[in-house]
Amino acid sequence: MTVPATPIRVVIVDDHAIFRSGLKADLAADVDVQAEAATVEEAIAAVHAVQPDVVLLDVHLPGGRGQGGREVIAGCTALLPGTKFLALSVSDSAEDVVSVIRAGARGYVTKTISGSEISAAIRRVAGGDAVFSPRLAGFVLDAFGTAEVAVEDELDKLSARELEVMRLIARGYSYKEVAKALFISIKTVETHVSAVLRKLQLSSRHELTRWAVDRRLL
Amino acid sequence: MSAKMYRSQKRIVAGVCGGLAQHLGIKVGLVRAILIGTSFFFGAGLIFYAWLWLLVPMAGEVAGADAPVVELDGNPRLKLFRPAVGAPVAERPNAGRQKPPVGFKEILIGGILFAAAFILFGRQMGWNLQLGTLVPLSIIVLGAVLAWMQLDNTRRIGLLSAAKADTPMALLRLGGGIALVIAGVIVIVAGSGSWTLVWASIVASLAVLAGVALVLAPWALKFWREFQCERAGRIRETERAEIAAHLHDSVLQTLALIQKNAQSPSDVTRLARAQERELREWIYQDAEHNSGALVERVKAVCAEVEDLYGQAVEVVAVGDAELTERGNALVQAVREAVLNGARHGGTTVSVYVEAAEKGVDVFVKDRGAGFDLTGVPPDRLGVRESVVGRMQRNGGTAEIISSAEGTEVRLHLPSETSANEEAK
Incomplete structure (x- = not known):
């Protein structure tokens, strides 16, 4: 994780003005907030106008068809490879987390995290990597199961290494600590996490589907 | 135009x-x-x-x-x-016109x-x-x-929409109904000269009845939907009242307490954190996947420690297990480890519970200064007795890894069956 020379251009989407201003004040110097939005419509318009590197996206938003952050991502699919979405929410329910990840967000953090942590998460997402909180890792382990192991690049199972990485993240390890514990580089950890994110987004695993249906995600 | x-x-x-x-x-x-x-x-x-x-x-x-x-x-x-949220309801043009009588x-x-x-x-x-x-x-x-x-x-x-007359099949149905009525009446009218054909009348009446039923079906459907709509509204109202009552009992009370204790940051943090936990529990109670006994107990002891020290304890759980006597011992060991982490760590304590068929693993991690395990005096019972000893007595293992970056307590309790197999 290197600090880019140019500032990261960010759009903050949250319906609470107090939270937006607090977050803005907390963010590191290399994060440049270009626009703010409070509703789904405003968010889609702002993201299209600014075309930022990263969108900090609240999961619950007023407006649109009532689908909140998911709808914003769906409305910005044209920009998706260039613009990354980092979901941000007070909610840590499985519905909210997994649905927004499956919609295309590159990571998920809770609103209680500190300014420096969120700045680090923004840099990581801007660099093309995924950001997993311990809770999201827990959901992944819950959804994919902890017993079965993928032989090859199977979409609906995690590989042994991915399982290990997820477990360590769920235990509260940072990427750096995961790398140290598994004797691998941070880059490799990031690769594993990105692979898990891809599986979470693309997998049509029977259990995952059922798990999601149970929670009315699909 | x-x-x-x-x-x-x-x-x-x-x-x-x-x-x-x-x-x-x-x-x-x-x-x-x-x-x-x-x-x-x-x-x-x-x-x-x-x-x-x-x-x-x-x-x-x-x-x-x-x-x-x-x-x-x-x-x-x-x-x-119609979509309930954010629908532009008020934008219908030319509202308020009265239809003149036909x-x-x-x-x-x-x-x-x-x-x-x-x-x-x-x-x-x-x-x-x-x-x-x-x-x-x-x-x-x-x-x-x-x-x-x-x-x-x-x-x-x-x-038309209630009868789904926008699909060809439904249009056919509606048209068929009307045609039946008309055909029935025609048969009656045209057959006035030959009353002897009784069956014709019967067929005609049946046709009329069938047609009337088909024509009236949309009305019935419409009333049913209106009834459903009203019922949904009533349910929403009840839910709203319940939420309002709950918010009053919990959140408003806590906010009042926070205002009273505004000069003490630690009290405010503790109150806010406890309220947050309670509210989360209430909001996500239905969605809670692993509401089994063991995880629930672990969460409860973590909440207890959180209240005691005003230190955030994040619990992530995967799977769940029955709460047995040995499980209880595990929970007590977890409590001790979390207490230790909150007391000495001074930052957020992460607890990860993974319950699988083979057994239950619990990891308690803090980011405190860490301590030298060998340097702990023998009379300090906290870690040695409450965590390691307790786990060993119940057929489990406990490992404590401490460094300058923090301490992690790893607890493993094999399930009854795998414990018997492993007994040497």
Whole structure:
């Protein structure tokens, strides 16, 4: 994780003005907030106008068809490879987390995290990597199961290494600590996490589907 | 010229010509002339007119609060099926217009035109039409038109949608019903000279009944939906009241406490954190996947420690297990480890519980300064006895890894079956 020379251009989407201003004040110097939005419509318009590197996206938003952050991502699919979405929410329910990840967000953090942590998460997402909180890792382990192991690049199972990485993240390890514990580089950890994110987004695993249906995600 | 077609309010029959003229940007007279002219060719103009009459909404259509409404896009929808959140409800144009009563003149014109078209159509085809069948037929049609016009337009469109008349199958069904009624009446009327054919009457009555049932089905459906809509509203109201009561009991009370203790940051943090936990529990209680006994207990002891030290304890759980006696010991060991972490760590304590078939693993991690395990005096029972000893007595293992970056306590409790297998 290197600090880019140019500032990261960010759009903050949250319906609470107090939270937006607090977050803005907390963010590191290399994060440049270009626009703010409070509703789904405003968010889609702002993201299209600014075309930022990263969108900090609240999961619950007023407006649109009532689908909140998911709808914003769906409305910005044209920009998706260039613009990354980092979901941000007070909610840590499985519905909210997994649905927004499956919609295309590159990571998920809770609103209680500190300014420096969120700045680090923004840099990581801007660099093309995924950001997993311990809770999201827990959901992944819950959804994919902890017993079965993928032989090859199977979409609906995690590989042994991915399982290990997820477990360590769920235990509260940072990427750096995961790398140290598994004797691998941070880059490799990031690769594993990105692979898990891809599986979470693309997998049509029977259990995952059922798990999601149970929670009315699909 | 307007993008959306509406029937004109300045009308002779139903405002179709006016609306069409406005929509296409040509003169009303021309549209009327074309429609009347084409009516002489197999009644095409009339059919087109009737079709537009049914499908095109009246300009300035307004619906009652609970009646089916015409959305901006012209789709008839029942209120229940409209998106509840953020729908632009207040943007219906020309709201507040009252529909004038349907005049006798309009019905007369419509009826006569219809009959004339039919007769002309028949003559063109060279049928030998008998006025004896034509007159009752036109009376029936007139009656149907009358009945149809009794309903205001929103109702009409609501009915069409309630009967799902926008699909070909449903149109067929509706048309079939009406045709059955008409056929039944014709049989009765035409069969007046041969009453001996009793079965004909029976068939006719049955046909009429079947037709009436088919025609009335949309009404029944509509009332059922309205009933459902109302019930959903009542349920929402009850839920709202319950939420309000809960918020009053919990959140408002906590906010009051926080205001009182505003000078003590640690109290404020603790109160806020406890309230947050309680609220989360309440909100996500239904969605909670692993509500089994063991995880619940772990969460409870973590909450307890959190209250005690005002230190956040994040619990992530995967799977769940039954709470056995040994499980209880594990929970107690977890409590001790979390206590230790909160006491010495001074930052957020992460707890990860993984319950699988082989056993239960718990990891308690803090980011404190760490401590040298060998340096702990033998009389300090905390870690050695409550965590390591307790786990060993119950057939589990405990490992404590401490460094400058923090401490992690790893607890493993094999399940009963795998513990027996592993017993050497």
